[in-house]
Amino acid sequence: MAQRFGGKYSPQPMDAGTSDSPGYSGVAPGRTVTASEPVHPLARRPVWLIVAAIPFLPSAFGGGPGALIRDLGAFALVAGAAFLLREGLKAEAAWQARSAARRPVLPRKILGSIVFGLGLGLGAGQAGILGAIAIGAVAAILALTAFGLDPLHDKGMEGFDGIQHDRAARAIAEGEKRLSEMREAIRRTGDIALSDRVERFARGAQALFRAVEQDPGDLALARRYMGVYLDGARDATNRFVELWIAHRDTAARTAYEALLTDLETDFASRTRTLIEGGRQDLTLEIEVLRERLSREGLRADPVAETPPPPES
Incomplete structure (x- = not known):
């Protein structure tokens, strides 16, 4: 049976969050991971x-x-x-x-x-x-x-407070900047597995950004994640990259990947909270609207609308 060739300097698959393989697993200098930034099809x-x-x-x-x-x-x-x-x-x-x-x-x-x-x-x-x-x-x-022409109108801004939306946009732009700095730092290691790990964390953080974008009022609940937590992740990435390039410290790599896993879990939890909170608010608004329509006589009682059973 054919066997995969592997060695100290050969790229090797590595699961997210694990780093027990010896040597320099995943190292492939010259290769980079494409950032998840939007690219226009006519950009070139x-x-x-x-x-x-x-x-x-x-x-x-x-x-x-x-x-x-x-x-x-x-x-x-x-x-x-x-x-x-x-x-x-x-x-x-x-x-x-x-x-x-x-x-x-x-x-x-x-x-x-x-x-x-x-x-x-x-x-x-x-x-x-x-x-x-x-x-x-x-x-x-x-x-x-x-x-083509530039976008000449705002999109999805109906019912949003302009000042609140601008604050959310600035916070998202700062968060994207921190993620870009993390990507650039981790590329210095030349390790594809590490770059993939940072990219997965970035996608989780961007899911939180999109939730705040949908409802800028949630910025207060997500500001710590988009500011303090991302600052800490960026600083930890820079320190890890310097240590990894200098010493190839596998213990530091394990601790760094564990930190990304913890942060990714926290970001996912906060994103679910924001989304579920929005759904609860919508359900509450629907119930209040139904009750008001019933009081105004504009909504018939579902029980009364049920046709009687046929006579035998």
Whole structure:
């Protein structure tokens, strides 16, 4: 029977929360775990705009100061447009991933499309003023068609206190930042199993974020988890990474994974509490509404609506 090859320096499967295998299990330098951040399907397209603008660079030299300013300026505008479009796609992906979100303050995709049109119009200056304007306008329209518009309205904000929602959004952004710092720190170990373990913890924390996002009023009940607990997890991750890189201390690894398990359990418990609390509130509101409808005579008694049994 075929057997899996294994050794001190070979990646080996490891269950979550266990670290009894000897050696450097799961170590595979150069491999990273993809973070669970929203990614727009068109996120790589803006790079091709920069590639397409490369011909502006050689033509900038040898044609005098006018050509130098025109072509370098055109390339800079196209590169800036690509950056704006990429940031706009990232903002749109984050907006789509959330059930409640405000529209982006700056419409980056629209602005990027305009800058792209200006860049191509400047680069086509030899075609005359009217020709450059026409080329720039067509380029801006094509960019808008290719990348679409920015989200221009808030989503899921009906009935929410704007100030309360902003506080929840800031707390969630800070929590996501702490999770990103944990991911970056644990990648320094080059250990896939550890990166997977941190990623599972991050998904549990993000479930709590989504619960707070659904009802910003729950922020007071989750603030300690999104602040103090995540700060502690980040600091513990940094200390563990330094210790692991220096000494490969398996006891420290076991303690660190146990800490993540405990925190993950606490986060899951708090998330269930928030969700079940929301369901209890909804059930209570439904019962109160039914009682009021009954008092107002707008809801018939279910018993009275039951048809009598047929006579024998």
